[in-house]
Amino acid sequence: MESEVLKKKLSNIKERIKKAAIDCGRNPDTVHLVAVSKTIPKDTVRKAITAGVDILGENYIQEARDKINALSSYPVSWHFIGHLQSNKAKYAVKLFDMIHTVDSLKLAHELNKQAKKINKIQKIMIQVNISMESTKAGIYEEDSQKLIKEISLFENLSIKGLMTMPPFFNNPEKAGPYFSALRILRNNIRDKAIRNVNMQELSMGMTNDFEVAIKEGATLVRIGTAIFQAGRVGFGNKGNGIGDKL
Numbered sequence: 741m742e743s744e745v746l747k748k749k750l751s752n753i754k755e756r757i758k759k760a761a762i763d764c765g766r767n768p769d770t771v772h773l774v775a776v777s778k779t780i781p782k783d784t785v786r787k788a789i790t791a792g793v794d795i796l797g798e799n800y801i802q803e804a805r806d807k808i809n810a811l812s813s814y815p816v817s818w819h820f821i822g823h824l825q826s827n828k829a830k831y832a833v834k835l836f837d838m839i840h841t842v843d844s845l846k847l848a849h850e851l852n853k854q855a856k857k858i859n860k861i862q863k864i865m866i867q868v869n870i871s872m873e874s875t876k877a878g879i880y881e882e883d884s885q886k887l888i889k890e891i892s893l894f895e896n897l898s899i900k901g902l903m904t905m906p907p908f909f910n911n912p913e914k915a916g917p918y919f920s921a922l923r924i925l926r927n928n929i930r931d932k933a934i935r936n937v938n939m940q941e942l943s944m945g946m947t948n949d950f951e952v953a954i955k956e957g958a959t960l961v962r963i964g965t966a967i968f969q970a971g972r973v974g975f976g977n978k979g980n981g982i983g984d985k986l
């Protein structure tokens with residue numbers, strides 16, 4: 741993609757983020773853009789960095805490793821947002837500043853072990869399956885507090901917040917209740933003041949629904965299509981709107 745097009749898309753998204761924050765009385769500086777660069781070639785990612793992206797989200801370890809190594813001279817933060825298998829934990833802690841998708845004790849245990857080996861405190865978020873779809877990753881809400889308490893005992897992990905992916909709706913307003921459920925859960929856990937647990941971050945909202953997520957308290961919005969795909973912003977065919985039938 742051309743630098744100019746990328747710059748335009750990025751400034752459009754940043755404006756929309758700012759407007760969504762201001763419209764609901766939030767400070768726009770509390771919402772950060774994670775530019776999701778899965779499947780995007782490193783040269784395009786480099787252009788995005790030059791255009792002002794400072795957090796990148798990747799889903800696949802192997803692909804991310806090549807890109808992160810190639811772009812290691814840039815002062816950007818890399819976030820892992822894909823499904824992580826325990827046997828890849830070793831690579832994940834070497835490559836990523838933040839891992840959004842921790843949803844089991846087994847995975848947390850392995851991340852802690854690998855982080856300890858390289859003397860790192862790994863920042864993580866807990867992925868919650870708020871919609872309880874059987875096909876989705878994430879811990880169920882009712883089991884989340886127990887998991888967080890257990891993970892809080894791992895010395896080389898630092899819990900920073902919660903992440904979720906609601907069902908896809910053609911009408912993004914319908915995702916609102918899922919986002920607000922995550923915020924309420926976050927507030928409940930925060931009120932418990934568990935040692936080593938900081939509940940500042942809410943990772944929620946993608947191309948189709950980030951404005952709704954910001955209204956419900958998102959601090960990290962994960963946006964790929966609207967930045968990296970050709971065509972009109974928001975015009976991508978993102979699925980069949982299966983959630984609209986729920």
Ligand SMILES: *Cc1c(COP(=O)(O)O)cnc(C)c1O
Pocket residue numbers: 776778799821822905946947948962963964965966978
């Ligand atoms: C791909 C992906 C995104 C970005 O989605 P877009 O609709 O392209 O903005 C966000 N979060 C996760 C977990 C993803 O896998």
